[in-house]
Amino acid sequence: MPTLHGVNLSPFVRKVRVALAEKSVDYDAVPQLPFGPRDEYRKISPLGKIPCWQDGDFNLSDSSCIIAYLERTHPEPALYPSDPKEYGRALWYEEYCDTKLVDTLTAVFFQRFVQPRFFKQEPDEELVRKTLSESLPPILDYLEGEIGDRDVLVGTHFSVADIAAASPFVNFAHGGEKVDAQRWPRVAAYVERIHSRPSYKAIIEEEMAGA
């Protein structure tokens, strides 16, 4: 059985778990923590980061690489659009959400969830306030415009773009926040819609029970 190394709270590990659930792939989970001594782990994940996928002597790091690989090993249901432009857009949204959106939403998660639980530190509420009032609004403005009237980010089918966009909003919820539906109604409804899919719903419920 293949193995997924990582912890469920990671937005990148969650991306891979959702893709695996969508494609009904069985695997073992190894709870590899992202920080700490990792010399042994670096043998399979050279940057020391989670997630890492291991299948026999085949190892692959990085959520985007792992999901692209799974698309070839388990093509159904497709998580990438076949139209070239839609395919390009899906990759772009994945990149944008894995960087700008993750950095911003996990700043809140880190202060409110990680600091008290793992480092016995009070959250820096000034940093949270600045993130919510200054860093986040332009990102949500952008996503609000991109979603338009669609159910999903690209075309008409759920794709890797939606997996990547919805994942860090789970961390945002762990940080006690959600999208202001008055100001960003499309983003708020979109996140709720994607999180209601059976794949996401089961993973979120499991996380919330353990959180």
Ligand SMILES: N[C@@H](CCC(=O)N[C@@H](CS)C(=O)NCC(=O)O)C(=O)O
């Ligand atoms: N681009 C990578 C990012 C992975 C990543 O940054 N994972 C974090 C945990 S959420 C990590 O392992 N951090 C440890 C480190 O940066 O050394 C992916 O998509 O998998």
